Amino acid sequence: MTELPLTQINLPPGFIDLGMGDPDFDLLPMELLHRSAETYFATGDRRTLQYGAEAGDGNFRRALADFLSTACGSHVDPGLLFVTAGASSALDLICSLYTRPGDVIFAEEPSYFLALRIFADHGLRVVPIPMDADGLRLDALEAELAESRPKFVYTIPAFQNPSGRTLSQSRREKLVELARRHNFLIVADEVYQFLHYRQEPPQPFAAFAADVEQVISVNSFSKILAPGLRLGWIQAHAKVIERLAGGGLLDSGGGMAPFTSAVVRGMVESGSLAENIAHLRLEYARRLEALDAVLRRYLPQAEYTLPQGGFFFWVRLPGVDAAELRREAQAFEVGIRQGALFSSRNGMQDYVRLAFCFYREEELEEGVIRLKRCLDRI
Numbered sequence: 445m446t447e448l449p450l451t452q453i454n455l456p457p458g459f460i461d462l463g464m465g466d467p468d469f470d471l472l473p474m475e476l477l478h479r480s481a482e483t484y485f486a487t488g489d490r491r492t493l494q495y496g497a498e499a500g501d502g503n504f505r506r507a508l509a510d511f512l513s514t515a516c517g518s519h520v521d522p523g524l525l526f527v528t529a530g531a532s533s534a535l536d537l538i539c540s541l542y543t544r545p546g547d548v549i550f551a552e553e554p555s556y557f558l559a560l561r562i563f564a565d566h567g568l569r570v571v572p573i574p575m576d577a578d579g580l581r582l583d584a585l586e587a588e589l590a591e592s593r594p595k596f597v598y599t600i601p602a603f604q605n606p607s608g609r610t611l612s613q614s615r616r617e618k619l620v621e622l623a624r625r626h627n628f629l630i631v632a633d634e635v636y637q638f639l640h641y642r643q644e645p646p647q648p649f650a651a652f653a654a655d656v657e658q659v660i661s662v663n664s665f666s667k668i669l670a671p672g673l674r675l676g677w678i679q680a681h682a683k684v685i686e687r688l689a690g691g692g693l694l695d696s697g698g699g700m701a702p703f704t705s706a707v708v709r710g711m712v713e714s715g716s717l718a719e720n721i722a723h724l725r726l727e728y729a730r731r732l733e734a735l736d737a738v739l740r741r742y743l744p745q746a747e748y749t750l751p752q753g754g755f756f757f758w759v760r761l762p763g764v765d766a767a768e769l770r771r772e773a774q775a776f777e778v779g780i781r782q783g784a785l786f787s788s789r790n791g792m793q794d795y796v797r798l799a800f801c802f803y804r805e806e807e808l809e810e811g812v813i814r815l816k817r818c819l820d821r822i
């Protein structure tokens with residue numbers, strides 16, 4: 445019988461895919477979810493098995509608002525939260541409601557390659573905006589504004605995928621000012637906001653959402669609990685929430701993920717979400733240090749800035765064609781993601797994205813040793 449896949453992960457036994465941006469199976473909180481689901485079932489409340497309220501389950505939005513108010517240090521209005529089936533579904537919905545095929549959007553160069561795929565599904569034209577150590581370069585963005593008006597600017601402001609960079613506070617303020625002046629949306633994908641290991645990022649774009657109609661903050665439980673939950677949220681101005689909730693998708697299907705929201709709500713209210721995040725920070729911090737140490741030891745030619753959070757090292761290997769490296773590395777049973785994947789203009793050819801979320805320290809070391817052997821060969 446043909447085996448049908450159970451997860452997106454499809455690795456031959458023994459292979460170490462250093463490009464893999466998924467959380468380690470061992471870090472998926474099965475026990476905490478089990479307890480929360482049991483508590484929920486014991487209530488006998490069937491309402492979350494019904495079509496849900498369009499913007500999401502009200503009890504869940506209230507619990508999430510309390511959590512975010514504490515985590516971000518400023519009051520979050522539950523009315524400004526909209527429940528999604530994860531950040532990807534949020535991006536897709538925003539594209540459906542706010543764009544038409546052929547529209548221009550701006551995105552960081554490099555950017556999250558699967559978001560670029562969603563934009564391609566919607567027929568959007570992506571104008572790449574370069575970054576530097578402080579994130580998106582606003583001088584370059586302003587120069588592009590003279591050429592075209594984007595429907596939105598897509599940014600991953602904290603611990604970006606793939607570069608690990610964080611947009612500075614002053615640039616966040618300036619970007620908001622530009623969005624107001626030129627009337628474009630900022631779609632801030634903030635999925636790594638809570639995964640800081642060294643230096644905390646500035647306040648998320650979500651903090652602007654109550655007052656600024658142009659800001660849409662997208663977030664997810666994929667990185668702080670588990671991707672299989674398919675649960676996330678948008679924080680935005682009341683007018684945006686109204687527009688999102690008023691679309692045909694929600695009218696027909698009701699709010700997203702009411703049942704999952706009910707189970708996760710227990711984790712939010714009991715404090716186990718916060719505990720899980722604290723645990724992940726400790727674990728990922730160790731893995732980050734480990735990857736840094738083995739890269740310095742085995743690949744001294746690798747150029748990178750040490751990330752302060754998130755999942756990724758964005759590594760330049762001068763003189764190396766990363767696409768070729770990826771092909772050759774198969775024989776050494778090690779994987780990477782080549783930089784060009786993250787470019788909307790086929791650039792970044794001598795960059796690789798390495799991730800420290802999927803493997804333990806000793807596997808990270810073994811992976812880098814294999815990569816070194818491969819590099820020595822080519």
Ligand SMILES: Cc1ncc(COP(=O)(O)O)c(C=O)c1O
Binds near residue numbers: 529559663671675
């Ligand atoms: C920047 C970014 N956005 C979105 C996603 C996907 O999020 P979700 O699982 O919530 O759809 C990822 C996952 O890698 C990501 O890195």
